[in-house]
Amino acid sequence: xxxxxxxxxxxxxxxxxxxxxxxxxxxxxxxxxxxxxxxxxxxxxxxxxxxxxxxxxxxxxxxxxxxxxxxxxxxxxxxxxxxxxxxxxxxxxxxxxxxxxxxxxxxxxxxxxxx
Amino acid sequence: xxxxxxxxxxxxxxxxxxxxxxxxxxxxxxxxxxxxxxxxxxxxxxxxxxxxxxxxxxxxxxxxxxxxxxxxxxxxxxxxxxxxxxxxxxxxxxxxxxxxxxxxxxxxxxxxx
Numbered sequence: 315x316x317x318x319x320x321x322x323x324x325x326x327x328x329x330x331x332x333x334x335x336x337x338x339x340x341x342x343x344x345x346x347x348x349x350x351x352x353x354x355x356x357x358x359x360x361x362x363x364x365x366x367x368x369x370x371x372x373x374x375x376x377x378x379x380x381x382x383x384x385x386x387x388x389x390x391x392x393x394x395x396x397x398x399x400x401x402x403x404x405x406x407x408x409x410x411x412x413x414x415x416x417x418x419x420x421x422x423x424x425x426x427x428x429x
Numbered sequence: 430x431x432x433x434x435x436x437x438x439x440x441x442x443x444x445x446x447x448x449x450x451x452x453x454x455x456x457x458x459x460x461x462x463x464x465x466x467x468x469x470x471x472x473x474x475x476x477x478x479x480x481x482x483x484x485x486x487x488x489x490x491x492x493x494x495x496x497x498x499x500x501x502x503x504x505x506x507x508x509x510x511x512x513x514x515x516x517x518x519x520x521x522x523x524x525x526x527x528x529x530x531x532x533x534x535x536x537x538x539x540x541x542x
Contacts, residue, residue, distance in 0.1 A: 318471075351533075359472070359520065359533035405471050414485045415460055415527060419471035 316341045318408050320420035327396045328428050334381075335391045335423050337406030345411035348382065348389045353422075354402040362404070365389065367411070393425075401427045431455070433534035435521050441540045442511045450506045450537045454523030461504050462531060463496055464520040472520055478504060479527075511541045 317340045327333035339348070350362040365373045365382050372380050377397075381390045393400055403424050407417040434453045442448050454461050460479050464472035465488075474488040480501035489496070493512075498504040508515055518538050522531040 356535070358535045359522075361530050361532070364530065407471075414477070414487075415479075415524070416462065416474040416477060416485060416488070417464075417472070417522075417531060418474070421469075421471045 316343070316346075316408050316410070316418050318406050318418050318420040320406055320423050322423045323421070324424045324426070326426040326428060327393070329396055329398060331396055332392060332394045333396055333425065335393075335404050335406075335425070337389045337391070337420060339387050339389065339406070339408050341387070341408065341410075343410055343412075347409045347411065348380075349407040349409070349417070350378070350380070350389075350391045351405045351407060351419075352400075352402045353405060359405070363391065396427050398427050398429065401425055433521055433523050433532055435519075435534040435537050437537060438535065439538050439540075441542065444511060444513060444541055446511050446541075447507065447509045448511055448539065450508075450519050450539070452504045452506070452521030452523075452534060454502065454504070454521070455525075455532060456502075458523035458525050458529075458532075459501075460524045460527065460529070460531075461498055462522040462524075463504070463506050464522065465490075466518040466520055466536070468517070475506070475519075508539075511539075513541050515539060516541045 348365045403422045406420040462477040463475040466472040476486040478498040493509045518536040521534045
């Protein structure tokens with residue numbers, strides 16, 4: 315079974331600075347997808363960024379980018395120019411490319427943005 | 430509406446009561462998922478449907494949990510004889526197709542007293 319580990323329960327960053335959230339995963343599969351989801355205090359989960367394992371190029375979405383290291387099974391999220399609205403729980407998630415479509419989530423990292 | 434909707438948003442139940450939680454996916458989305466999120470934890474998979482077919486129910490914690498999607502759109506998660514450990518937020522998500530992104534609803538917060 316696949317597992318996802320987020321080793322940082324909480325992180326904080328100053329507004330306009332850069333922060334990196336860590337995620338590692340364990341799988342025996344070669345083809346899969348990785349995701350970062352954001353869950354603000356209102357609790358609606360929102361997709362931040364997605365990475366296909368077969369793609370070597372790291373995904374980017376505006377201020378959000380990932381560092382995908384397939385051999386190391388690492389998938390970190392970098393948030394540049396942090397904004398107050400970035401404060402939320404961030405969840406890393408894994409999904410197989412075949413078989414079940416379910417997402418396997420980590421326990422999350424609570425990000426605080428200080429003004 | 431444009432997004433996934435869930436009702437009720439909050440539900441308080443007495444231990445032993447049956448509850449039914451509803452999910453309206455995004456129109457046209459083929460896949461529908463249910464997750465359970467305990468306080469301070471990440472969501473955990475319960476079950477999912479492709480149209481009306483329940484393809485994976487491996488995450489349902491006991492036979493007290495039952496989900497259906499009879500016409501391939503709206504889904505209901507039913508919990509019979511609720512227990513205190515069932516207290517959690519129940520999240521529904523839908524995706525357009527197999528490779529698609531899962532879009533989440535706001536969740537139903539269930540409190541069992």
